[in-house]
Amino acid sequence: MDGGTRETTTERPSAADIADRLRARISSGELARGSRLPTQAELVETFGVQRSAVRQALKILEGEGLLTAVGRGSPPEVAPTARAEPARDVTLSARSILGPRLEVAFEAPHVELDVVSLTSETMMFAFGQLMGALYAKHKRPESVRVRVLLPRVEDRLDYPAPEKGWGHDQKLDDAMDRRNKAQSANQRTILTGIxxxxxxxLGIDVSLEFRTLRGTPTRKVYLLNRREVLFGHYIPGSFLRDVDGYAEPVMLRDVEGAETPMLTFEKGRGARDEAMVDSEQLLFDRVWEHVAQPQE
Known part of the structure; x- marks a missing residue:
């Protein structure tokens, strides 16, 4: 693809649209396995969009296993091979483990997925990856119900936040407010679209609902079909992040959400696992019913 040839459309493409076009070029072989994509600046010029839309599109394709080394300074590469399913008895990142475990969960006729998370980014990646697997299968679920608990987008969270905290730099505070709200809206839109x-x-009956809680989540939880729980703690630190309005990445207080190490517990693997799944499911159900508020 010529990174400098701008695509003409009547309106700016969304991140999902950009991902669709790049995915088609990968599938056709125009972007060969192992080759590098154009730079983000070239893609911005090609599609006529903000850099944030390009970054989001690249993350979608990374989550599907089509790109590697996204966000590491140089342009990402088209993945040489599809990723393998992870081993069950090791601790892996949320990005690595969720997609394969969802694929297994989607073998059930009626799928239930309950999520507690800082954002819906990892889930968005995993569902994008899952769609490819579902197209190839003859047997698919009849229904899918997804419930997601997220922090209130109106609140200023402990992370992501300016490294020195809120209130020290009004320009950065305002930019972070816009960044956090835009990312939340984009992720919800993409997940809803998937x-x-x-x-x-695919003819599957689907239900997707978001509710919110006050405060900053300290853990990431995925409950699959009331039989399995993937559980991990967010580890705060200082990270360089892109913020619109700043020419260079800005140091923020944040977490590596997609890289959060996850523990797995599953019914049928002993009393300890069964108790963990039951307690996490009960907690989610009660918080959803009595505490969480509908997403506005």
Whole structure:
């Protein structure tokens, strides 16, 4: 693809649109396995969008296993091979483990997924990866119900936040507010779109609902079909992040959400695992019913 040839459209493409176009070029071989993509600046010029839309599109494709080394300074590469399913008895990142475990969970006729998370980014990646697997399968679920607990987007969270905290730099505070709200809205929109495609193109009855809680989540939880829980703690630190309005990455207080190490517990693997799954499911159900508020 010529990074400098701008695509003409009547409106700016979304991150999902950009991901679709790059995915098609990878599938056709125009972007060969192992080759590098154009730079983000070239993709911005090609698609006529903000850099944030390009970054989001690249993350979608990384989550599907089509790109590697996204966000590491140089342009990402087209993945040489598809990723393998992880071993069950090791601790892996949320990005590595969620997609394969979702694929197994989607073998059930009626799928239930309950999520507690800082953002819906990892889940968005995993569902993008899952769609490819579902197209190849003859047997698919009849229904999918997804419930997601996220922090209130109106709140200033402990992370992501300016490294020195809120209130020291008004320009950065305002930029961070815009960044956090835009990322949350984009992720919800993309995830909603993926589920809509699942219904329209695969004939699966889908339900997706977001609710919010006050405060900053300290853990990431995925409950699969009331039988399995993936559980991990967010580890705060200082990270360089892109912030619109700043020419260079800005040091922020944040977590590596997609890289959060996850522990797995599953019914049928002993009393300890069973107790963990039951307690986490009960906690989620009660918080969802009595504490969480509908996403506005």
């Amino acid at each position: 589920l809509a495609r699942m219904h329209k193109e």
